[in-house]
Amino acid sequence: xxxxxxxxxxxxxxxxxxxxxxxxxxxxxxxxxxxxxxxxxxxxxxxxxxxxxxxxxxxxxxxxxxxxxxxxxxxxxxxxxxxxxxxxxxxxxxxxxxxxxxxxxxxxxxxxxxxxxxxxxxxxxxxxxxxxxxxxxxxxxxxxxxxxxxxxxxxxxxxxxxxxxxxxxxxxxxxxxxxxxxxxxxxxxxxxxxxxxxxxxxxxxxxxxxxxxxxxxxxxxxxxxxxxxxxxxxxxxxxxxxxxxxxxxxxxxxxxxxxxxxxxxxxxxxxxxxxxxxxxxxxxxxxxxxxxxxxxxxxxxxxxxxxxxxxxxxxxxxxxxxxxxxxxxxxxxxxxxxxxxxxxxxxxxxxxxxxxxxxxxxxxxxxxxxxxxxxxxxxxxxxxxxxxxxxxxxxxxxxxxxxxxxxxxxxxxxxxxxxxxxxxxxxxxxxxxxxxx
Numbered sequence: 001x002x003x004x005x006x007x008x009x010x011x012x013x014x015x016x017x018x019x020x021x022x023x024x025x026x027x028x029x030x031x032x033x034x035x036x037x038x039x040x041x042x043x044x045x046x047x048x049x050x051x052x053x054x055x056x057x058x059x060x061x062x063x064x065x066x067x068x069x070x071x072x073x074x075x076x077x078x079x080x081x082x083x084x085x086x087x088x089x090x091x092x093x094x095x096x097x098x099x100x101x102x103x104x105x106x107x108x109x110x111x112x113x114x115x116x117x118x119x120x121x122x123x124x125x126x127x128x129x130x131x132x133x134x135x136x137x138x139x140x141x142x143x144x145x146x147x148x149x150x151x152x153x154x155x156x157x158x159x160x161x162x163x164x165x166x167x168x169x170x171x172x173x174x175x176x177x178x179x180x181x182x183x184x185x186x187x188x189x190x191x192x193x194x195x196x197x198x199x200x201x202x203x204x205x206x207x208x209x210x211x212x213x214x215x216x217x218x219x220x221x222x223x224x225x226x227x228x229x230x231x232x233x234x235x236x237x238x239x240x241x242x243x244x245x246x247x248x249x250x251x252x253x254x255x256x257x258x259x260x261x262x263x264x265x266x267x268x269x270x271x272x273x274x275x276x277x278x279x280x281x282x283x284x285x286x287x288x289x290x291x292x293x294x295x296x297x298x299x300x301x302x303x304x305x306x307x308x309x310x311x312x313x314x315x316x317x318x319x320x321x322x323x324x325x326x327x328x329x330x331x332x333x334x335x336x337x338x339x340x341x342x343x344x345x346x347x348x349x350x351x352x353x354x355x356x357x358x359x360x361x362x363x364x365x366x367x368x369x370x371x372x373x374x375x376x377x378x379x380x381x382x383x384x385x386x387x388x389x390x391x392x393x394x395x396x397x398x399x400x401x402x403x404x405x406x407x408x409x410x411x412x413x414x415x416x417x418x419x420x421x422x423x424x425x426x427x428x429x430x431x432x433x434x435x436x437x
Contacts, residue, residue: 003044004106007095007411008114010036014407015118018179021403022145022153030151030403034087041094044101059093062351069308069344078311081339084401085348091410092417099418108375108422111415112203115382118408119191120214125177126184126221130163133171145179152179152402161276162223174225183399185230187408188221190386193237199247201378228277229396233389235274240385246363247372247381287330294334301338309341332398352391352413359384359416362423369430376426380419387412 014033021029055063066086073080080086099106133141138156146154158173158181176184195215197204204211222230241248242259250259263270278284298306314335336345359380366377390400390409399405 003040003098003101005110005114006040007037007098007414008118010040011407011411012118012121015122015177015404018152018177018404019145021151022148022179025148025150027150033403033407034091037091037094041097044098048101055093058351059089062089062347063093065343065347069340072308073311073340076311078313081309081311081314081341082336082345082401084398084406085336085340085345088401088406088410088413089348089351091407092413095410095414096417099414100421105418105422108379111379111418112375115194115379115415116214118411119187119194119218122177122187123191123214123217123221126174126188126225127217129174129176130224133174134168141175154179155181159227159277160224162226173227176225178399178402178404180397180399180402181225182227182229182393182397183402183405184225185222185227186233186389186393186399188218188225189230189234189237190389191218192222193385194218194382198241198249199378199381200249200372201247201375201381202373203375203378227396228275229393231274231276232395233392236392237385237389244360245381245385246360246367247377290330291334292331294331294338298334298337305341306337307341307343309337309339309344311339314338330396332394332396332400335398336394336401349391352387355413355416356384356388358420362420365427366423369427371423371426371430374423374426376419376422379415380423383412383415383419387416 010033013036017029017032021027066089070080070086099111129141141154142156144154146156154175156172158175160168160171160173160181163171173181174184175181176187178184178187192215195204195211195218197208197211197215222234238259242250242256245251250256272279278287301310333345333349363377363380366372366374371377387409390405390412393400393405400409
């Protein structure tokens with residue numbers, strides 16, 4: 001069995017399951033990807049006949065943190081605060097080990113193809129969803145997946161700002177495969193940067209026209225599903241491309257000066273575009289209240305609860321805001337802190353940040369050996385960017401720790417770790433060959 005291809009299949013299944021879970025309104029369906037991953041890993045380790053479970057030092061620390069956090073919450077009968085956050089770590093560990101199952105790991109071309117397939121499916125679905133709804137299929141969708149109470153459902157109160165702007169006034173936000181306007185816009189955004197011609201590494205040289213078409217389709221999907229959070233993540237990505245990412249085509253003084261000049265000249269219209277939901281003081285106060293509430297609740301917890309979280313008791317903080325649809329979970333990271341505390345959530349945030357900078361350091365080292373055309377450099381760049389994007393998305397709601405999002409998040413983190421491993425191997429081989437001469 002080709003174990004290293006199974007994370008792709010599990011992630012693909014997870015991307016489809018939200019609609020099934022909403023149709024049947026069954027919570028247990030959301031745990032199918034985790035169950036498949038654990039079963040796959042168990043069979044893999046059994047077939048491998050490995051007597052000792054090999055865990056890296058980094059994973060050992062994070063699993064120890066999880067054990068302490070979960071033990072404390074269970075011992076106090078408050079349940080597990082954010083199971084989705086823990087699932088991300090578990091899946092990252094399993095995916096990484098399965099990717100590394102063969103002697104030299106999974107070939108880079110397989111991972112590149114898998115990423116293209118996953119995001120291609122998401123983009124096609126978003127576009128098909130728009131066409132179906134414009135053709136009058138909205139009520140059909142709502143009747144099928146819009147009435148769930150135990151799991152995420154198709155929502156009709158989300159805004160479709162760009163569609164409304166171009167004349168589709170009765171349209172609401174698209175849900176995408178992951179059943180959420182936030183997740184739909186973020187997946188479309190990430191797809192843009194998968195197919196974008198912004199990297200010094202050129203993996204599309206054999207089919208550049210096809211890549212251009214997919215980039216255009218991703219751009220269209222992004223515009224028709226755009227949310228303010230996705231536009232903010234987009235702006236952060238752009239800044240990284242001009243000033244930080246080692247593999248960027250635009251990280252040079254010429255483009256940087258041009259970027260700064262354009263930003264200064266068009267600062268006001270750009271800020272209005274990025275913050276299109278905030279047009280007056282009332283809008284600002286509503287957003288401030290919605291975002292600050294969970295943080296304010298966390299600040300007023302006692303130190304023990306700040307450290308370990310409230311577990312399921314944090315759901316009591318999800319109170320309605322007068323005059324605003326939804327709940328006070330707008331600041332997703334704030335709610336996770338209330339649920340699982342600084343110990344767990346802080347550790348996971350630091351883990352994502354460490355992986356991102358570790359990847360960029362490894363890419364820089366590859367550049368010194370003129371290996372920027374190595375496909376692992378492209379994989380490292382794209383996956384670290386998308387993993388960072390999923391982390392940033394927790395600023396607004398929590399699609400990154402929910403079904404579909406958490407599996408994608410873990411998939412990208414695992415590829416980041418595998419890319420670092422392969423880039424390190426390439427550098428060692430180059431150094432060895434130079435020493436041999």
